[in-house]
Structures are given as structure tokens and as C-alpha cells.
Amino acid sequence: MAGALEHIKVLDLSRVLAGPYCTMILGDLGAEIIKVEAKGGSDDTRRWGPPFQNDVSAYYLCANRNKKSITVDLKSAEGIETIKKLVIESDVIIHNFKSGTMDRFGLDYQTLAEINPRLVFCSITGFGETGPFKEMPGYDFIIQAMSGLMSITGDEQSGPQKLGIAITDILTGLYACIGIQGALLERTVSGKGQKLDLSLYDSAVSSLVNIGSNYLMSGKIPTALGNNHANIVPYQTFETNDGQMVIAVGNDKQYKALCAVLEKPELADDDRFKTNPDRVENRNVLVPLLQEAFHKQSTAFWQTKCQEKGIPCGPIQNIEEVTNDPQLQAREMFIESQHPTAGKVKMIGSPLKLSRTPVIYRHHPPLAGEHNNEILARYSK
Numbered sequence: 001m002a003g004a005l006e007h008i009k010v011l012d013l014s015r016v017l018a019g020p021y022c023t024m025i026l027g028d029l030g031a032e033i034i035k036v037e038a039k040g041g042s043d044d045t046r047r048w049g050p051p052f053q054n055d056v057s058a059y060y061l062c063a064n065r066n067k068k069s070i071t072v073d074l075k076s077a078e079g080i081e082t083i084k085k086l087v088i089e090s091d092v093i094i095h096n097f098k099s100g101t102m103d104r105f106g107l108d109y110q111t112l113a114e115i116n117p118r119l120v121f122c123s124i125t126g127f128g129e130t131g132p133f134k135e136m137p138g139y140d141f142i143i144q145a146m147s148g149l150m151s152i153t154g155d156e157q158s159g160p161q162k163l164g165i166a167i168t169d170i171l172t173g174l175y176a177c178i179g180i181q182g183a184l185l186e187r188t189v190s191g192k193g194q195k196l197d198l199s200l201y202d203s204a205v206s207s208l209v210n211i212g213s214n215y216l217m218s219g220k221i222p223t224a225l226g227n228n229h230a231n232i233v234p235y236q237t238f239e240t241n242d243g244q245m246v247i248a249v250g251n252d253k254q255y256k257a258l259c260a261v262l263e264k265p266e267l268a269d270d271d272r273f274k275t276n277p278d279r280v281e282n283r284n285v286l287v288p289l290l291q292e293a294f295h296k297q298s299t300a301f302w303q304t305k306c307q308e309k310g311i312p313c314g315p316i317q318n319i320e321e322v323t324n325d326p327q328l329q330a331r332e333m334f335i336e337s338q339h340p341t342a343g344k345v346k347m348i349g350s351p352l353k354l355s356r357t358p359v360i361y362r363h364h365p366p367l368a369g370e371h372n373n374e375i376l377a378r379y380s381k
Helices: 018-028 077-088 101-105 109-115 140-146 167-190 200-206 209-218 252-261 265-269 276-281 283-294 299-308 319-323 326-330 372-379
Strands: 009-012 032-037 068-071 092-095 120-125 195-199 235-239 244-248 313-315 334-339 343-348
Touching: 009 018, 009 077, 018 032, 018 092, 018 120, 018 167, 068 372, 077 109, 077 372, 092 167, 109 120, 120 167, 140 167, 140 200, 167 195, 167 200, 195 200, 235 283, 244 299, 252 265, 252 276, 252 299, 265 283, 276 283, 299 313
Parallel strands: 009 032, 009 092, 032 068, 092 120, 120 195
Antiparallel strands: 235 244, 244 313, 334 343
């Protein structure tokens, strides 16, 4: 069965996470992904760990399935010529070198567009290819700090906190995937490719959504609220008598239902809590009253009661619990793949569920240069 992007060929010069995550999604959708590295493998994540399985890094596995790998020396004239030959047959080229690096290689957009006017050229950098910070290296942790994300994550006791994953890399990879597909769609009309200039910094700031909007409207600098919501109450974690769970009350009807479940009808009728703006203003009074009630029963008890009344809720699960979740099992979100070195490896599957052109896990995350003979032989003449 053909993938949705089976007709698309992508030349992937990126490494670590943002670019590889983008190209893995395109590969999952059926595109042919040719991963380009230096001899021996220049994607740093090949060596990031532990854990390793037979010297194969779990980090590398997480973002590199459905790709083929070749090794090319971009510091040599021969290597540059190989890339240019590959560009002729490619729909997309993606890289995450520092600003100006592709220009120094002679692989800038203008040069490659002359070779292939239909080429979609995607650049991923820390801060973008314009502006006073364009030369600065960008790493997820730094971007989380500078973008304001860390200032609103954590609480007064913890101080600023980063997210537990490299969220700005993931966001940028997703934006790159969206932008590439948009450019490919536009190409069907114009017949021309174009350049995409993606930055981790821009992507992180775009994710501020309502928090950024709150500031732009009010001029009040947002602070970290821990697990509390800036605009909705109650929308946070609560402790039960055996753990913690999240309650996400999105409207006044759900709030009244929650009060009934907790056997606290008086809280629904209290003028201080009747509407969401009232509850936001008086959260310091309301939340302790709700917390007192939640302490009386287990997480499973409240989960069942809230679900019966249509109140959004969920237990806080660790990763082991997540992997055993029957919903995720039913959705096939954890897969196994046979790797030539690591053997059988477990990976997180794709969330994309297409009815006619489903995701197919065609290729294991490749060894460095695994497909040199298959691909480079075409251009050796």
C-alpha cells in the first residue's frame, strides 16, 4: 500500500532532533528519506546515552526510522558534487547547520534552485537566518530559557523549569513538516520550489499562545503557576489519598458537576465561585476546599466518578504506566522493529492514522552509510 508522500524524495542533512524528527514524520508518510552524514556517522545522537542496545543509542532510534543512510564528505569537492547530483532528483532538502554554513559549502538555496527550480529548501537554525542573533548557536535548553517558556514552568518554590523533553526541537520539527508540505502543495500550482527559514526561537515563542496573549493584552508579566492554569479554575492537579490526578474543568456546567461528585453542593452556589472569572479571582479560597474533598478517596475512585459525570480528568502516570495503557495499546502507539545491530527494538509509533494511506514502518533507523552502495552507485559514473 502506497504512503501519502510516496512520490516525494527528501535529502536530509540534519542531525540531532528537530530536523530528524521532521524527516521521520515525512518518512512515516511514505516519503523516501536519504539521511546524509559524514563517514562513521555524524549525527551526535548515535553516541548519546545510555541506554544503548548493542551500541545503538535509544536517542538515535527515536527520530530516525523510515530513512536510508549515506555518508558523504561535505568538506570535499567530490562530496559537494554528490549532493548536487542528489538534489536534481530531490523534492526537498533539509539541514540544520549554523547560518551561513550551507553558503560556504556552495549549497545555498540560490545555487541549488538553479539546479532544481522545484526544490523545497528547509533551513532549521536556533535563531533564524536574519536578525542580530542569527550567528548564535541554538540548543533547546537555551531556547526554552530565552523564549519565556521556563519563566512560566515550575512554581515559586522550584523556580524556572525546563520541560522534561526538548520541546522546542519537537515544535520546530513539526512546523518544518507543516511548512514543507505547504510548499509542496503550492508547487503543484506554481511549479516552483521555495526556501523555508525555521528557527527554534520563533517556534518556542509561537507556543506561548494564551500566556503570550495575556501579556500582550494586559501588560502584566506572567509568572509560573506550577500545575495551575492561568485562565481556568479548577484546572490543575489534586492529591488523592493514594496519589495525584488532574482535573480539567472547562466550563461552569462541569464545575457544578464536580461539586456534586465531591458532595460539596454549597461550593456550586457560592457567589465567589459561580463563574470561571469568579473562580480565577478566588482560586486561593476555592482550591484548598476542593483539595480537602479529594483527599478522602483514591485516584481510581475519583477517576470513575468524574468520568461518569463527564468531568475531564486523568491520573498522573509514569512512563511504564503509559506503555501499558490499554488505550495506547489499542492505538498501536508502541511498535517493535528488527535492527541489524541492536536486534529487536521497541519504539514509539506514529500518531498519524490515515484511512487509505496508513503509516508503514518500512525501514529500521539506519546504520551510518548503510545504503551507500544502493544510492551512491547511481552517481559514481
